[in-house]
Amino acid sequence: MLATTEIWLREAAEALAGTVHSIKSGEFGKVKDAVECIKGLKAAVHLAIEEGNRVEKLRKQVAGSVGTGSLDMDAARDEIGRRLARLRDAGGD
Known part of the structure; x- marks a missing residue:
């Protein structure tokens, strides 16, 4: 999306430069x-940014709801201990 926006801005700058050149030449019809x-470009870029922000906010909400459970350190230690015991029993160090 950023690449597309940069293209739009470059094209708008070129169009604006052409308009300034026309004005300097005495042609005011293109102003x-x-x-x-x-104005249209500004509105389109603004809309694209807003939509990108909404998508990012939604992405964060979804990611946040996945990891909302609290981490039980005691249970984690017990699980690690069980796994290490299985490795020892299997002949590992």
Whole structure:
């Protein structure tokens, strides 16, 4: 999405540069079109950023709900002990 936004911004900058050149040449007909183009680009970029933020927020909410259980350290130690005992019984160190 960032790459696409950069392309849009570069194209808008080129269009704006062309409009400035036209104005310097005495042609004012493209000014209104350029203003509308820039406004549309601004709205599109803003919308893309907002949607990206919403997706990221949702992603964080989903990830947060997966790991909401508390970590029981005693149970974890017991499990590690059981596994080590099995390894010792199997002939490992």
